[in-house]
Amino acid sequence: MQVVHTRCCGLDVHQKSVVACILLTNPDSTVHREVQTFGTMTADLLALNDWLNARQVAQVAMESTGVYWRPVFNLLEAEHEIILVNAQHIKAVPGRKTDVKDAEWLADPARATAYCGRASFRLRLSVTYAN
Numbered sequence: 001m002q003v004v005h006t007r008c009c010g011l012d013v014h015q016k017s018v019v020a021c022i023l024l025t026n027p028d029s030t031v032h033r034e035v036q037t038f039g040t041m042t043a044d045l046l047a048l049n050d051w052l053n054a055r056q057v058a059q060v061a062m063e064s065t066g067v068y069w070r071p072v073f074n075l076l077e078a079e080h081e082i083i084l085v086n087a088q089h090i091k092a093v094p095g096r097k098t099d100v101k102d103a104e105w106l107a108d109p110a111r112a113t114a115y116c117g118r119a120s121f122r123l124r125l126s127v128t129y130a131n
Contacts, residue, residue, distance in 0.1 A: 011062035011106065012063070014065070015068055016039065017037055017039060018038045020035065020038060021033060021106070045076075048072075048076075049076055058080055061106040064085065
């Protein structure tokens with residue numbers, strides 16, 4: 001598999017936690033993996049953003065599970081390219097059993113897009129209320 005992004009992160013998002021896995025590909029093609037779990041409160045998500053920035057991660061892949069992904073997406077989208085993957089497509093991938101494995105699988109954008117076709121994107125809707 002050809003490496004497209006040498007620094008990428010996968011996020012497995014839950015109601016009370018976000019498991020993040022960064023894959024850093026070295027020039028000699030070896031891969032260094034870093035895994036960390038964050039909470040979902042604003043301060044925790046800011047710490048996640050700082051952690052990603054400190055490692056110069058620009059691409060982040062996450063699944064769109066229920067509504068839990070929205071605050072994470074909203075906070076990270078300004079500084080990172082987000083690949084939002086349809087959760088139904090990920091469920092079909094065999095052999096994944098833990099949050100860390102889910103995050104690691106998502107950290108590989110080339111494989112994520114191969115299984116999922118293309119990334120999903122959230123539509124921004126504007127609502128106007130009449131008085």
